Amino acid sequence: MSSETQETYLSKKGIWEWIVSVDHKRIGLLYIWSILIFFIIGGTFALLVRTELIAPGRTIVGPDTxxxxxxxxxxxxxxxxIVPGIVATFGNIIMPIQIGAADVAFPKLNRLSYQIYVVGVIVILIGLLHPIDTGWTFYTPYSIENDSAVITTVFGAFLLGFSSILTGLNFLVTIHKMRAPGMTWYRMPLFxxxxxxxxxxxxxxTPVIGITLLLLIAEKTLGVGFFNPKLGGDPVLFEHFFWFYxxxxxxxxxxxxMGVVSEIIPVFSRKPIFGYKAIAWSxxxxxxxxFLVWGHHLFVSGQSAVVGIVFSFLTMLVAIPTAIKVFNWITTLWKGQIQLDPPMLYALAFVFLFAIGGLxxxxxxxxxxxxSLHDTYYVVAHFHYTMQGGTVIGLMxxxxxxxxxxxxxxxxxxxAKVAFWxxxxxxxxxxxxxxxLGLHGMPRRYYDYLPQFHIYHFLSTIGAYLLGTGYVWALINFVVAAFSKKAEKAPANPWGAETLEWKVPSPPPPLNFDEIPTVTDWPYNLGQKKETAA
Amino acid sequence: MWQIMLAILPEPASSFAGEWDSVYSIVSWITGIAFLLVEGALIYFIFKYRRHKGESDKETPFFTHSTKMEILWTAIPTVIVIFIFFIAAKNFVTIRTIPKDALEISVTGQKWQWTFVYPNGVKKTTAHYCEGDANLKTLHDCEAAGKKWSWGDPLVVPLNKNVRIKLTSIDVIHSFFIPEFRVKQDAVPGTYNFLWFKPIKTGTFRLFCTEYCGDLHSQMLGVVKVVPENEFNAWLAKEASGASEEGKELSVEELVEKGKGLVQKAGCTACHAFVPGKRIVGPALAGIFGKEVKLNNGQKVMVDEAYLMESIKDPTAKIVAGFPPAMPPQNLSDNEIKAIIEYIKSLK
Structure with a gap:
């Protein structure tokens, strides 16, 4: 095997090499480690919340904790x-190879994005010395009157926003300017x-949340009245700014x-993706x-009825491109040769769960x-179906x-399959x-609840333990494979996919391609005879 | 099936709750059918077209688009969501169009109770305490100890009359939610929001705070009591005469007794212990009268009537050293504060 002697992006050892590297794959891998560590921490807090709620009254902690x-x-x-979730990780590692580039357009800027991310995370961790209890939404005037580490945490979030802006900018330029010869827009992989x-x-x-968080800091430190009614400010203005981002x-x-799922479904159905252009343009x-639906978070805030109705209409429109994608994925399965390997199991679970989130x-x-449903558990369940059933399952x-x-x-x-179930x-x-619970009228962010809600909370907590077990199991499985000498070596293209990242060795060499490829077709001629594929 | 979907919901008890339920049913049916079609096709295809063990690669159809299908599955959801938008907006307009002849009740939210003021000045407040043991902080823990939990005064409203709620807050944002009436509106400091309902069933319902407001957010509940109109009028008149009695002179013993009730109702016991030396959030209030305390600016102050009055009305004016400036201003009358002061004086 010649690939064993070949240099890969992982060949250089030592922490310093990871700190100074501008290789998009190394930066992406650093992001993967970072987000997974915080996924475990954030998940631990979720299990603590669910444990407190397993029974009414005080279970493990008081209301403040x-x-x-x-x-x-x-x-x-x-x-x-979840914001860096898939973009900063797989967007970094996979996207440049998919378009046939040696790296992103601005590799040093990419490294700076990760460094700012790390600083932002550290600032937020410093804030944990006096942890905030404002909810992640920082609603005013609660967050203004609050004497916990709101400023520190908000500043950390502000820095993370900068990291996100720079990553987005870098990727836009990369996709516009770095595509390999022949990689037209309609030959680009859907991811x-x-x-x-x-x-x-x-x-x-992202700049809007940056400005909003700075206004909040200015209000708290300098006493400028943007959001606090006592200083002539408007607390609902904060909600508008906040949700605009x-x-x-x-x-x-x-x-x-959705991009990940659009790659996996055709590969494991051995069939071209259906409705490529519809998926891309949706x-x-x-x-x-x-950008035009933020007001649906403010239907009961005092926003005028007319504005509410307009936002309701615009929000309904989101259902259409979303439905189109789901129909395309399901049609891709039709008459395919479906192979239920772990990536496909998660991709199909994504479609199943995301459909519930959408409906x-x-x-x-x-x-x-x-x-009636606003700020009840119905909303909590809905966004977990989209964000966890959607994004986290997509990340898995x-x-x-x-x-x-x-x-x-x-x-x-x-x-991996056992963990999946x-x-x-x-x-x-x-x-x-x-x-x-939400339909019954149980509000969210409640430490305690009425006795009639008990059975639902109990079931939900049991579910959360199973869920946590599944994730930990899957992640341990990865860590074992990554560091075990005994783990099976992966070939360049284990799943039989056609996108460019599968044409380079696993793991890829530092500059991805020996020679920048010339692209002559889209990457979805799967399950085809060679003649028809040409 | 229709019944099952509605059985999940709280009993519809306002004039527009019935239409709300119909919209909910229609949306449930439409999304329910969509759910069965989409998930059904997904699962059916997975089973039908899955690759069996040992099966060799086969050629699959090169089926990449179909203009007819794509137009159809864009058009159908578009028509459906616009239809749902219209029926939802229609009910929403009713919910948000306040009749002119409505009885207005002023509702003020504060950490962590609701105050209701009727047009004739009658004032009622919610509370949350365990009768007989202030250390039991939740309904569950109180009832488990065999004691009775109180949610304070109910919001009493007349059956079949339009009621308009004028809503504000004196500290952070709260939200006024009565599930059975299908109404919710935020109580925002510095401004007024309005909502209305016409109760169509007698009985007691639940009022929740649905905007996160801090430690005791989940205790900021109340009871809504719908009574026939004549009963409501009689109740209100009786309460009004009781309110005018508030001005009359009470003996010290009566004031102490009244103050003792008020510190529970007004929520003081959530943060202050009424036994000497015990710290909850704020300082203990027993045995402090007539003594000097040190403030966070280094000054010392004598605990007397004037200081206590100021501290209840404007809690952040003087902060005792070592304690956070956490107390919100209290929505209490001077007579009520005097009763509380007498109660504090009585605690040695």
Whole structure:
């Protein structure tokens, strides 16, 4: 095997090499380690929250500590884990190879993005010395009157936003300028399309949260009245600013996951993707509409009824490109030769769970229904179906799919399948009872609850333990494979895929290609005879 | 199936709750069918087309687009979501169009209770305490100890009359939610928001705070009591005469007794111990009257009537050294504060 003697991007050893490296694959791998560590921490806080809620009354902690738990769960999961989630990890490692480039357009800027990310994380960790209890949304005036480390945490989130902007900018330029000869827009893999759509949102929406968080810091330190009514400010203005970013950001989270699934489904169905252009353009469509729906978080804030109705209408429109994608994925399965390997299991679970997230979203977009359902467990269940059932399951699918490419090794597929079933069953057991809680009228962010809600909370907590078991199992399986000398070596193309990252060795050499390839076709001629494929 | 979907919901008890339920049912049916079709096709295809063990690679159809299908599956969801948008918006307009003839009740949220003020000045407040043991902080723990939990005064409203709620907050954002009435609106400091309902069923319902507001957010509940109109009028008149009695002179013993009740109702016991030396969030209030305390600016102050009055009305004016400036201003009348002061004086 000649590849063993060949230099790979992992060949250079030592911590210093990782610190100074501008290789997109090394930076991407650093992001993977970082986000997975914080996924475990954020998940631990989730399990603490669920444990407190397993029975009414005090179970393990008092209300003040509980409030810190759910705040840290949300803040860590959103800002540190899921925003960089798939973009900064697989966007970094895979996207440049998919378009036939040696690296991103600005490798040093890419390293700076990661360094800013690390500084932002450290600042947030310093904030843990006096942990915040504001909820991850920092609503004013609660966050203004609060004497916990709001300023520190908000400043950390501000820095993470900068990291995200620079990554988005870098990827936009990379996709525009670095594509290999013959890699036209319509030959680009759908994962790269989704990274492109995501990057647009990162560059346009993130500065708004940056400014908002700075205004909040200015208000808290200098006493300038933007949001505090006591100083003539308007607390609802903060909600508008906050959601102007934080709604688009959910598409920063979900679009790359949709891209991952669009790669995996055709490969494991041995069939070309159906509706390539529709999937590509619906990503751009979702990115565009994402800027115009923030007001659906404010239906009961005092926002005028007319504005509410307009936002309800725009929100309904999101259902259309989303539905189109789901139909395309399912049609791709039709008459395929479906192979249920771990990446495919997670990708199919994504479609199943995300469909539930999407359909329950229609209830929340229905403005009269949202009046009652807003800020109840219905919303909690809905966004976990999209963010966890969608993005996190999409991230797991991506890890299962690209792990052999990144490490050059194969994980234990049987273990991965067992872990999958824990995750899938645990997930539904956690969140289906939460839909019912919400319909009954149980508000979110409650430390204690009325006796009639007990059974649902109990089931949900049991589900959460199963879910946690599934994730930990899957991650241990990866770590064992990555570091075990005995792990099976992965070939260049274990899944029989056609995108360019599978044409280079596993793991790839430092500059990806010996020679920049020339592209002559799209990458989805799967399950075809060679003649028809030409 | 129709019934099962509705059985999950709280009993519809306001004039527009029935239409809300119909919209909910229609959306449930549409999304339910979509769910079965989409997930059904997904699962069916997985089983039908899965690769069996030992099966060799086969050629699959080169089926990459179909303009007809794609137009159809874009158009159908578009029509459906626009339809849902319309029926939802129609009910929403009813929910948000306040009738002119409504009885107005002022509702103020604060950490962590609701205050209701009726047009004739009658004032009622919610509370959350375990009768007989202030150390039991949750309904569950209180009932488990065999004691009775109180949610304070109910919001009493007349059956079949339009009620308009004028909503604000004196500290952070709260949200006023009565599931059975299908209404919710944020109580935002510095401004007024409005909501209305017409109760169509007598009985007691639950009022929740649904905007996170700090430590006791989950205790910021209340009871809504719907009574026939004549009963409501009689209740309100009786309460009004009781309110005018508030001005009359009470004996010290009566004031102490009244103050003892108020510190539970007003939520003081959530943060202050009424036994000497015990710290919860704020300082213990027993045995402090007539003594000097040190403030966080180094000054010393004598605990007397004036100091206590100021500290309840404007809690951050003087902060005792070593304690956080965490107390919100209290929504209490001077007479009520005087009763609380007498109670504090009585604690040695």
């Amino acid at each position: 509980y409030n810190i738990f759910f705040t840290l769960h949300g803040a860590i999961m959103v800002f540190i884990f 790269t399309w989704s990274i492109y759509a995501t990057s647009i949102i990162q560059v346009i929406a 934080s709604h688009p950001v959910v598409y920063i989270m979900i679009l790359p996951a 990503s751009i469509g979702i990115a565009a509409v994402s 329950t979203g229609i209830f929340l977009a229905s403005i009269n229904l949202d009046v 699918a991506a890890l299962m799919y690209w792990f052999p490419k990144i490490t050059g090794k194969m994980y234990n597929q049987k273990m 824990f995750t899938f069953i645990g997930f539904n057991l956690t969140f289906i009872p939460q839909f019912l």
